[in-house]
Amino acid sequence: xxxxxxxxxxxxxxxxxxxxxxxxxxxxxxxxxxxxxxxxxxxxxxxxxxxxxxxxxxxxxxxxxxxxxxx
Numbered sequence: 001x002x003x004x005x006x007x008x009x010x011x012x013x014x015x016x017x018x019x020x021x022x023x024x025x026x027x028x029x030x031x032x033x034x035x036x037x038x039x040x041x042x043x044x045x046x047x048x049x050x051x052x053x054x055x056x057x058x059x060x061x062x063x064x065x066x067x068x069x070x071x
Contacts, residue, residue: 004067007060011053018049 025042028034 011056
């Protein structure tokens with residue numbers, strides 16, 4: 001598997017984790033008296049996951065550009 005495919009695969013895994021965390025946040029919002037502390041933890045996790053996805057996509061872009069320049 002190429003480094004581009006590896007990065008895209010990791011980005012997909014991170015996006016799945018991001019979606020799961022967002023779903024958990026939605027559940028907390030629906031619960032009466034939901035935990036504000038847990039909601040803040042999830043928001044922090046979402047931020048970290050979004051940054052990680054962005055980094056993986058940048059890695060994939062650089063790898064694809066490098067592959068395109070190879071003869």
